Amino acid sequence: MNITQDQIAKARDRVPLAFQAPLQVRVRRYALWVCFTGLFCWCLYDFNISPARIWEGLGRFGTVASFMFPPYIWTSWAEFSEILNGLGETLAIAFLGTVLGAVFAFPLSFLGAKNINRLNWLRLSTRRGYDVIRAFETLILALIFIRAFGLGPLAGILAIAVSEIGTFAKLFSEAIENTSNKPVEGVKASGGSRLQQIRYGIAPQVNPVIMSILLYNFESNVRSGTILGIVGAGGIGFLLSDRIAAYKWGEAWSIIFLIIAMVYVIDWLSGIVRQRLIGKTDLAK
Amino acid sequence: AEGWKDDYQVLKFGILSSENEKDRLMRNEPLRGYLEETLGVEVEIFTAGNYDGVIQALSANQIEIARLGSSAYAAAFTATDGGVVPTLTTQKMDGTTGYYSIVVSRCDSGIKNLEDAKGKVHAFADPDSTSGYAVPYFNMVTREGFKPEDYFGTVTFSGSHEAGVTGVVNGTFDTAATYQNNAVDGIFQRMEEKGMIEPGQVCTIWESPEITSGPWTFRKNLPEALIEDVTAAIEEFPTADLEGYKLYSSWTVEDPNPDTGFVRVNAERYNWIVDMRAWIKEQRRSGS
Amino acid sequence: MAATLSLSNVSRVFGDTRAVDQVTLDIAPGQFVGVIGRSGAGKSTMLRLINRLIDPSEGSISFDGSEITTLKGKSLRAWRRDCAMIFQQFNLVDRLDVLTNVLIGRLAEHGFLSSMAMRFTDAERTMALQALDRLDLVPQALQRAGTLSGGQQQRVAIAKALVQQPKIMLADEPIASLDPANATLVMDGLKQINTEDGLTVLVNLHTLDTARAYCDRIIAMRAGRVFFDGTAAQLTDDVVRDIYGTEGLRDFNEAVTSTQRIAVPA
Amino acid sequence: MAATLSLSNVSRVFGDTRAVDQVTLDIAPGQFVGVIGRSGAGKSTMLRLINRLIDPSEGSISFDGSEITTLKGKSLRAWRRDCAMIFQQFNLVDRLDVLTNVLIGRLAEHGFLSSMAMRFTDAERTMALQALDRLDLVPQALQRAGTLSGGQQQRVAIAKALVQQPKIMLADEPIASLDPANATLVMDGLKQINTEDGLTVLVNLHTLDTARAYCDRIIAMRAGRVFFDGTAAQLTDDVVRDIYGTEGLRDFNEAVTSTQRIAVPA
Amino acid sequence: MTATADFNDISPDDSVSALSKFEADFAEQRRRSRLAWAIGTVLFILAFAFTSWIGDFFKVTQVTMPDGSREWRWIIPAGIPRLGEYIEKTIPTLRWDTLGADFANWFWRWKIWMELLFETILIAFMATVFGVIGGFLLSFPASRNLSPNAWVLWITRRYLEIARTVPELVWALIFVFCFSVGPMAGVLAIGLHAAGALGKLYSEVNENIDMRPLEGVKAAGGTWFDQIRYGAVPQVLPNIISYTLLRFEINVRASSIIGYVGAGGLGQEFRTAMSFQEYTDLSALFVIIFVTVMIIDYGSEKLRHRIIHLEENRP
Ligand SMILES: Nc1ncnc2c1ncn2[C@@H]1O[C@H](COP(=O)(O)OP(=O)(O)OP(=O)(O)O)[C@@H](O)[C@H]1O
Ligand SMILES: Nc1ncnc2c1ncn2[C@@H]1O[C@H](COP(=O)(O)OP(=O)(O)OP(=O)(O)O)[C@@H](O)[C@H]1O
């Protein structure tokens, strides 16, 4: 089947848009690309990102990375227990922070869900409330709690818990809004009250989603928990930043590996919990 | 002097590592054990990488005692309106109790003092560094009588003490601010030892007044006797429990000038640092 | 008339559309009534009005002489229990097991605490099982509803309706998303309930043949109004053409259209 | 034989099941062949073997004398282009427009860069439009494939197959998810291509009637083996009973099964 | 309530076996779910006990009371009245009659802050670009259903895991050492972390796609790249865009804090304000970041809806 110019011309006449997008679309497309590339290049310039600098930095990174091998091993229990304690505190901060955050966020999330709370003003102001909470830096929260409760992991736990209240409430209420209304209607048509509709129609749909949000955030809180130690709110972060500040890269890498290993173990465990509670089925609907 | 122990059955310490001890890591357990035994009260130690939390805890009466860096002490002094007292600082084997901010140049560059450096490229370490930025800047303005931005041709941050020294050796910068503990122990001397730069290339052209090592700091509203007892106990730590002290100060055989103990200090020795911070804060306010 | 469902002059307006328009109907107890009509004719809306999932814009609905449209709170829920509703998409809770889904039919009897804890009495469970048994679903009782086939899910929905011990059963296109074999099972189930238990059944249907085969009485709607009301025999081809309009009717290739599939042994 | 597709002793094993078992067939150019058989008989597997979406466990497939089973890389892709495949679920990219979906049929001719940038020549576009024209789909050319009805989507799939300029067209139950009206259009389209372009067509079918109405030759499979191979006329009721077996045959209520739905004017 | 007349007439004979089997199943299921529940509760309580012990959650210690006396208290109730202390310090005094001046005093560094805010947003932009490029390209080999082979899958997955497991702040500490202070370290740190996080999210999206279009492309003779480009990318694109916009918002937050270790942006100001006890600066910075994040949040939500909307309404 050979196509002649003639045929092309005829086809082009018939469906011109098949050959070329409309002018407006093309202009918009080019404009977008130009803006994007322009901004990008300007950033490169503004941030002074030059190949030479990258090269030099990579050289240093190579040096830093070379301290990974052989891995540093703590020889005395006194040293190692310090690290273990830091890891334990980080874990505690993440776990309790997540649990407490979820406990407070759960009831709040219903206030923010469109299909539950039909009072617009209340719903919208609740949602702004979540935003305010989320805007607090964890470090600032940590300082607030240090003043109230003193130094140590407790301040870290509460800092994470508070910032998680905002995040969880937002995510939970989105999950609630994303549920199908059909089961709710089914319960309603059988004579179920509003609460029963929520309990039987909505809760079974959101529970697995909430569970997986919890597990996911627990894992990521292990990471945020690492930085709190810097202001004295407990955890592995201080130990790590101190090593890096002292250029003890070998030890720093070993700590990083321990953090990675811990996150892995949590990931693995939460995978098991997920399997048990939610089943293998469709999480991402 | 048993009286305070009824009220203070638990003593809380906040510990920071200070700037000129960057490659030392405190191991606090021996100190804690020693203090509990000596004082007969419970001792809790909290560590932090940054002084904000410790200062908040001090000013909120959450901890009693803190081991701070000099500039952290100054910050605490300001934050509590003078509600803290310094009692002890660290002493090294050669008897020194502090370190100095210095400006270095390449020996063969012909820059022998700050006058020569006028109009040249100068690098501070990083804006958070006391010895690599705050001290030299403050002293240049208040003592030497010039504003670095106007005086030097270019003023930049190198990012770290090491990077500043390397930059001087490579010619990227003409002068750089860093610190040393004494003429044989400092950043560039250590770099020479480790073979990172050739010995004899870097010369010191300016030195600041002594920046006294950070003090053990007490809340002023504690009982006098408590302050005295705890200070005395810490002071005796190296003699009473040498093994513990060595562990605490991460003592190594290679270290030519290790920490050997503590000496008493008073608030005066830090006054200029407090002033310096106030001055810098002032500069920030007026400079914008 | 005893236990008669009466609609008089019932209308429901959505914006500009009169989805149900001045409908007046009496449905005697024990009838098997089919409602047919084009898409958008207002069939679903009528059923939802009866169950009070939506409120009428005007007119009144009464059952056994008592007014339905003004019910509130507990008595509204009791009414909803009395007129069970079956949906095209089953509207089950996929993630709960079949038994619990059926027990949802008992919720109207439950207080706050027992329903929040999902606690049901043994008598209720037995009732649910008996209902499931009638629809041949006992072996699936503990499976999650979402894992069942469409036909099974619809039968679960019927079981749920049964445990409500309703007086009327409403079904909104209960077989539209089912294949023929399952459709037969479901329609047979409804018919059986109608004849054995004497329940009134009101069912929306898309397929004329099905309506003809099962219903004592057929009501046709068009643009919100009742357009025909009679027996299957009275529903002549001419009437059908009027109900559905003629536009768009296509003559199929007979060979292809006969989807009498080769029986697929499962 | 010129351009004949030959399977000789082809088997495919999945775990314990022999999905296709020692099949030997010759399909002459220009034939319209229907493959029937119970679910699980191996129909789909056979088509997928021919297109090399899966590899045979043993046996050989050859086309025009050259061996297909050993092809790799570029020549394997060329073979896939030569024997176009149409799927029951259309397998279109819903979110791309119809034209691009059709142009996917040209990908085998394209290098890495031009295909990543979705750049096609004007000649290719014209070709695609011509193919769409044959199937009455030019007005939909710029619509997203996902927004089309099932029948239209299947015709897009045929247009895509056409621009591949294939030598054989394989279709795996192309009308199983279509309503009767659309099914007619799709089968007519395949027949037209078969007669006008002389393309060999090999189509899996579930409905006996359709196979009878369209196919020159009917092949029946049972448990992976070819069980019957002949014309529609030779396919007697007895043979059918053998093919499908009698177990599990259910007699549906005729009224429900006849899904000749009332045409619903859209 | 009785199990009522309606059902009593059903003869149970033929269903005895089914019912008794159900009874057995039901008992078994109950037993199992009770067991699982019990084990789960015990584990949870153990975890709670352990972490609250490590985390000083129920710590009772000597606290200094407001009047200076010392008491043994559980620290949480003891501290709750003091929660406002720090916040109180950060609240500026605004009087009605001198509102203008008070505001000027509160936002006295606004010029520098605006500059830094701009830098912060640029850092987030660059980091998002790098993160999206890295995450997008790697998400395909890292998806179980799309990966060309098991080795590639394993390597890309481990790489993404490491990139996202190490916190941004740690990357920032490392990169500040390598590339010295300034935004470049921030861009790299956040970008690397974002690539890891996005790569995982994207690959989850990829794993949920419909594989049939890919098979369609394959059957037409397409290569692996063609299958991805034509079959997978169009399916995942809306999700990718919406995850990317969400990530941009997260990155704005991250880059506002990462400056804390010298990696550019507003975080630097945060740190200086904290260490100089310029408390009201903190609230000013909070307001700035809050408003910015709100605007970005709002804008990206609008954009996301528009994209989804455009999707639906394409001709
Ligand atoms: N909630 C609603 N909001 C607005 N309009 C509605 C709503 N429900 C129904 N309608 C409109 O009311 C009319 C009747 O709809 P209804 O669903 O009752 O028709 P139907 O006969 O059930 O059709 P189908 O066979 O498609 O289910 C339609 O025009 C529909 O668009
Ligand atoms: N990828 C696979 N893995 C394992 N078994 C398979 C696979 N594909 C097919 N089978 C098995 O091979 C046998 C034949 O399947 P095939 O899909 O070819 O049948 P079919 O005739 O097309 O049936 P249907 O009419 O249901 O499409 C079945 O038993 C099936 O379970």
Ligand SMILES: [Mg+2]
């Ligand atoms: Mg309807």
Ligand SMILES: [Mg+2]
């Ligand atoms: Mg098949």
